[in-house]
Amino acid sequence: xxxxxxxxxxxxxxxxxxxxxxxxxxxxxxxxxxxxxxxxxxxxxxxxxxxxxxxxxxxxxxxxxxxxxxxxxxxxxxxxxxxxxxxxxxxxxxxxxxxxxxxxxxxxxxxxxxxxxxxxxxxxxxxxxxxxxxxxxxxxxxxxxxxxxxxxxxxxxxxxxxxxxxxxxxxxxxxxxxxxxxxxxxxxxxxxxxxxxxxxxxxxxxxxxxxxxxxxxxxxxxxxxxxxxxxxxxxxxxxxxxxxxxxxxxxxxxxxxxxxxxxxxxxxxxxxxxxxxxxxxxxxxxxxxxxxxxxxxxxxxxxxxxxxxxxxx
Numbered sequence: 001x002x003x004x005x006x007x008x009x010x011x012x013x014x015x016x017x018x019x020x021x022x023x024x025x026x027x028x029x030x031x032x033x034x035x036x037x038x039x040x041x042x043x044x045x046x047x048x049x050x051x052x053x054x055x056x057x058x059x060x061x062x063x064x065x066x067x068x069x070x071x072x073x074x075x076x077x078x079x080x081x082x083x084x085x086x087x088x089x090x091x092x093x094x095x096x097x098x099x100x101x102x103x104x105x106x107x108x109x110x111x112x113x114x115x116x117x118x119x120x121x122x123x124x125x126x127x128x129x130x131x132x133x134x135x136x137x138x139x140x141x142x143x144x145x146x147x148x149x150x151x152x153x154x155x156x157x158x159x160x161x162x163x164x165x166x167x168x169x170x171x172x173x174x175x176x177x178x179x180x181x182x183x184x185x186x187x188x189x190x191x192x193x194x195x196x197x198x199x200x201x202x203x204x205x206x207x208x209x210x211x212x213x214x215x216x217x218x219x220x221x222x223x224x225x226x227x228x229x230x231x232x233x234x235x236x237x238x239x240x241x242x243x244x245x246x247x248x249x250x251x252x253x254x255x256x257x258x259x260x261x262x263x264x265x266x267x268x269x270x271x272x273x274x275x276x277x278x279x280x281x282x283x284x285x286x287x288x289x290x291x292x293x294x295x296x297x298x299x300x301x302x303x304x305x306x307x308x309x310x311x312x313x
Contacts, residue, residue, distance in 0.1 A: 037086045037192075037199045043281060046093030048072075050107050051082075051114045052206060062134035063127065065119030068109045069135050073100035076168075077144040078295075079136060080107045083174075083278075084151025085187060085220055086203075088114050092149060095280055098288060103145075103295075108135050110152065112216045117208055123223040129158040136166055143168040145295065150174045150251065150277065154229065161236040168299060169240040171291055174249055174277045176256025177263070178229040185225075187217040234263035240302035241267040242294040244287055246275030266304035268294075 034049050056070040070089065078099055082089050089096070089107035099105045109116040111123070111131050121127065132155060136144060145168050148156035153175030160167040193200045204210040241264050245257035254271065261269040270290040275282035294302070 051089035068115035081152025246279035
């Protein structure tokens with residue numbers, strides 16, 4: 001898997017080795033295999049086109065945008081929030097395939113991604129949380145498990161903070177503390193096309209408003225350049241949280257994940273070896289083993305780890 005360092009990689013990867021979109025607009029053969037953004041030979045490919053599967057798809061109105069989601073399986077609800085920018089539920093395909101065997105899995109396409117509309121209001125995490133709450137209310141009344149990757153993990157944090165009664169526990173992959181300006185620069189559709197033309201062409205065909213693709217990319221990067229996540233916010237998340245960090249992650253560097261684990265009262269941290277930002281793709285066995293025990297445990301038996309002071313003077 002190709003790596004790029006720091007904020008420069010946002011033009012190409014934007015918060016993760018993310019995958020494909022779905023749509024309300026044009027049509028793509030749902031039976032055709034989906035194409036990963038910068039797909040590498042040997043990467044897991046689900047046979048279910050998550051994010052572009054009309055048979056399982058639904059919409060809910062959230063503010064000024066229709067949000068698209070799909071439902072699979074039966075059992076306790078698990079909401080899956082994908083990565084941002086070029087993200088899609090399909091990037092989480094291997095996890096969803098495993099989860100749906102024992103849980104009801106709800107995969108959500110974030111506002112501006114896939115089949116979900118962009119809307120016209122400024123992008124904020126409060127808005128993202130409200131979008132997700134609209135989906136959650138449409139599916140279940142019981143507290144749910146939230147699984148988020150990168151941008152999706154920050155959204156899960158916000159939902160857990162704003163609506164604690166709706167959240168049973170959170171699994172957050174690649175989302176630590178964040179200082180304003182860490183993610184900066186531009187994300188241009190023409191640059192993404194140079195990197196993976198097949199992906200971009202496919203994406204344009206299935207987006208509800210492909211003519212607004214660059215507008216979305218510009219606004220998304222403006223939003224991310226101003227993002228800040230610190231102790232004051234993370235302390236407001238009271239539910240059990242499992243943090244998962246790739247040991248080679250340059251989007252959510254390991255030190256930021258350790259800080260988040262220290263600040264979230266009931267958090268534990270799993271460091272995945274030989275893994276980048278997309279730890280669940282790079283080292284699925286370790287990631288799944290950590291998730292499975294966390295998912296199966298009684299909530300009362302999920303206290304956070306002991307917060308040990310740094311060994312420094």
